[in-house]
Amino acid sequence: MNSDDKSKKEMPQYPNPYWRNSVSLPSFPKLNENIRVDIAIVGGGITGITTAYLLAKEGMKVAVIEAGSILNGTTGHTTAKITAQHDLIYDELISHLGKEKAKLYYEASNEALHFIKNKVSEYSIDCDFSHEDAYLYATSPKYRMKIEKEYEAYQTLGIDGGLLDSIPFEIPIEAALVMKGQAQFHPLKYLASLVGQITQSDGSIYENTTAIDIDEGSEPTVITRDGHRISCNFVISCSHFPFDDGKGFYFARMYAERSYVLGVKTEKEYPGGMYLSVDNPVRSLRYTTLNGEKLVLIGGESHKTGQGMDTMKHYEALESFGNEVLGIKEYMYRWSAQDLITLDKVPYIGTISSGHSNILVATGYRKWGMTNSTAASLLLRDIILKQDNPYKDLFTPSRFQADPDVKHFITQNADVAKHLIEGKLDSPMKNPENLTNDEGAVVTVNGKRAGAYKDENGELHIVDTTCTHMGCELNWNHGDRTWDCPCHGSRFSFDGNIVEGPANKPLKKVEEA
Known part of the structure; x- marks a missing residue:
């Protein structure tokens, strides 16, 4: 892509969910x-x-x-997929909870789908509801085996699905698994x-x-x-x-993950259906309708909240995938979401x-x-x-x-301890005055660790980066302009207000001496 193309197809600057707009x-x-x-x-x-x-x-x-x-x-x-195909879950549920509970999990999700469908019909809700098949796909031999095990779980539980060796994209895959009769809508x-x-x-x-x-x-x-x-x-x-x-x-008993979405118009026609890769990095695809045209939602790039690389890199990775698979004609939206995952x-x-x-x-x-x-x-x-x-x-x-709760409890809380200690040992070198407009970073203020964001008008917003939940040190989220906790997923705006719990108190403001 040359520089002229980039100027025409510039990614939206701020998170901006399509559903809200x-x-x-x-x-x-x-x-x-x-x-x-x-x-x-x-x-x-x-x-x-x-x-x-x-x-x-x-x-x-x-x-x-x-x-x-x-x-x-x-x-x-x-991304508003109404589906009981919750990634690779049923083989795992059978192994850990037994066939009966795995079946109940599927039935609860399936009944929820039909509840939504019935309400759409009962109230004649114009919400872009459409039936779509849902697909999982693997691009490596290791995950082909997992797809095959998941298909065996489908058969055990009586789920309407089947194994495939291709999907309608130029993505070389090892195997795919379809779940029939799922749906999507405008939530x-x-x-x-x-x-x-x-x-x-x-x-x-x-x-x-x-x-x-x-x-x-x-x-x-x-x-x-x-x-x-x-x-x-x-x-x-x-x-x-x-x-x-x-x-x-x-x-x-839970941990928080962030994931990312681009809403784009594409060069190639989107074939319908909802897709999710099971390898890493995860990629999600579905479409919705915008002014009579298909708006393709490209999702993925999950990571624990407050951990990992510069968040803008996640959007750029989705951009690269979208260009490779469908060709991006126009960027319309980008946003991120946070989800909580339990031990089991x-x-x-x-x-x-x-x-x-x-x-x-x-x-x-x-x-x-x-x-x-x-x-x-x-x-x-x-x-x-x-x-x-x-x-x-x-x-x-x-x-x-007992399995897997104990293992996951120990793993997640060891990770919390690691980030708690690392944050306390961090010695930032930057000063707030060195920031450029629209830049945030961990800085030193009055000899102590703090967080600073310089807005587009050059005004500084400085806060104490100690999370008000349990004292972990926050990290800057460039993509969303927030301070995120790597321990339990609390998030705060650049001026310290709560965006996500479990924290229930805002960050303290810091004044330069």
């Missing part, structure tokens, strides 16, 4: 008084909205509170309809309202940062990372811990939030209504599997 969502007020409801739901993503919809339809008085704007977290940054157009159903059912939604604590008891009370109280019968934490983590120690790769859904039957949680979707969140909402509804649900034991947050 292509739909008009209503805004909601900040909570400014004490209220009493049946159900308080913390988190306005797909889980919170779907759960609120289900419970409001049961005649319950529901309030959803969201720290920012609804549908602007992981839900607004997804925010779909959820905007459910938001309308919630408000029509007299449910309440509050934005810019941050939950910081729960007063426990027979009638729990959510306390907001502004000191307002929501009394209720049940609290449901759907805030990506549980906001009240002291009851479940989820920070030690199965979400935590249910009562937050033993002894807290009226505080529920849903988290750890491992990048498959469209089906896992919907399955979570259906299960949370049934728990509150005291109805039987076949998936309750599978997803219960109090479970512990």
Whole structure:
């Protein structure tokens, strides 16, 4: 690509999810008084909205509170595949949890797909819903064997799929595995309809309202940062990372990964279908529609939050892949997302811990939030209504599997200790004044480690880089202009405000002496 081509096809400068830009969502007020409801739901993503919809339809008085704007977290940054093909998972689940639980995991995801499909039909939602087959593909002999083992798991569980030796791209593969009858959609157009159903059912939604604590008891009370109280019968934490983590120690039972997406128009016609490579580096492909044309979403480049190379390099790697496979005609969007992964790769859904039957949680979707969140909402509804649900034991947050939980617990927490120590020994050489516009870095201020970002107008924003969660030292994320924690995945804006938990306090501002 010559310099003229680069000027015509320049990558978008800032993260800018297509889903958020292509739909008009209503805004909601900040909570400014004490209220009493049946159900308080913390988190306005797909889980919170779907759960609120289900419970409001049961005649319950529901309030959803969201720290920012609804549908602007992981839900607004997804690739929005509605599929039960969650990477190479079923052979592993059979090995670790047994055939029965592996089958339940598939059925929960499949039922979630059909729930979404039925709601799209029931409310005539124009959300670009389409049935697409989902494909896993391997480019190495090692992963061909894993694909073949996964196919055996499909046969054992009765999943409609098959082995293939090619996919409709110029990618040399060893093997592929198709799961038939999956789907994709525009998640925010779909959820905007459910938001309308919630408000029509007299449910309440509050934005810019941050939950910081729960007063426990027979009638729990959510306390907001502004000191307002929501009394209720049940609290449901759907805030990506549980906001009240002291009851479940989820920070030690999950880890956070970031991944990246480019939205591009391509030289070659996209053939349809949803694709995911199983080798490293992982590559994801799907399309959506933008002004009558196909917008191809190229995803991948996963890594632990706060760790790894300059984040812009991940976008550049996706760009290189897209040019090689489809040819990039025009860059439209780029964004990144954060996902939480549990010890055994199965979400935590249910009562937050033993002894807290009226505080529920849903988290750890491992990048498959469209089906896992919907399955979570259906299960949370049934728990509150005291109805039987076949998936309750599978997803219960109090479970512990000796294999692989012990191994993964030791590995993840050893990694946390490593980064905690490395961060404390770091001796930055840069001074804030040496930064160029739109540059951030770890610097020395008043003889101590700090984080500085010089914005496009040359103004410096300096913060203490010690994470307010458990004291790990943060790293600069160039791609998103954030400070990210390599230990437990907390993220902060360049001026110190919380972007992602488990941290619930902003960073301290630093003044130069």
